[in-house]
Amino acid sequence: MSKNGQIYRISGPVVTAIGLNAKMYDVVRVGDEGLMGEVIELHGEKAVIQVYEDTSGVRPGEPVTNTGQTLSVQLGPGLLTQIYDGIQRPLPILLEKMGTFITRGVDADGLDQEKKWTFEPTAKKGDKVEGGQVVGTVQETETIAHKIMVPPNMTGTIKSIKSGDFTVSETVCVLEDGTEIAIMQRWPVRAPLPNKQKDAPDTPLGTGIEILDVVSPLATGLAAG
Incomplete structure (x- = not known):
């Protein structure tokens, strides 16, 4: 099998492909x-795919190409x-490209x-740095300074770091092993964010609403289900 396969069956947004590695x-x-x-099931040579766009008009026999990457977001x-x-x-970018109604097959960063x-x-x-350590900041809004951090599971010594104006994909820091750190990071959506430790909540969240504070009290930092 190769990274290129073809559509075997279509059922709404669920597509089955064959010959796809x-x-x-x-x-x-x-x-x-x-x-x-996104591949959601594998059955022998068949791959079941959840398509995130309208599949109307798509037919069996059309190509399916594997990008080799998992679904990720830009941070x-x-x-x-x-x-x-x-x-x-x-x-807003989709509006510029397609108008009021979203059509399919259009990408945007x-x-x-x-x-x-x-x-x-x-x-x-x-400086010796490790995953999660802040190496610099970007003033994203008037009140929020965006911290630029070393990607998780990465350690090393800074070889060079520079200030100035950069796009999100440009390198701002290089480690001695050649690892480049940019302003932007890509993170797989299914991968949990790592943490060094989890602290138990100890501060009550005072809302000033009696029914919430007395009957359903919450701690600061928790989520209300």
Whole structure:
């Protein structure tokens, strides 16, 4: 099998492909229009795909291509000021490209790849860093400074770090082993965020609403179900 297969069967948004070398949760492009989908089941040579766009008109025999990547999102400055659809396509960008009604087969980056942000280092050359450690900040809004951190499960010593204006995909820090750190990071949506430790909540959340504070008290930092 190769990374290219073909459609075997279609049932609404669920497509079965054959001849596709894929793993669970690989992102694939389905049909002649390259609709985005995700492998949700594997049965021998058949891969069951959840397509995240309308499959009307797609037929058996059309190509299916495996990207070899899992579904991921772009994390970085500009995230807070955007409005997205379910696969992190900015709705204002889709409006420009397609008009009022969303059509299929259109891609858009989750973060603006051309806008420049001012990066201010908080670490320096020679510093030893590890995953989650802040190496600099970007002033995303008037009140929010976006912290640029070392990606999880990564350690090393800073070889170079620079200040200035950069796009989200440009390198701002390089470790001695050659690892490059950009302002933006990609994170697989199905991978849980790592943490060093979990602290037990100890501060009550006072809402000022008696029925909530007395009958259903919450701790600061928790979610209300």
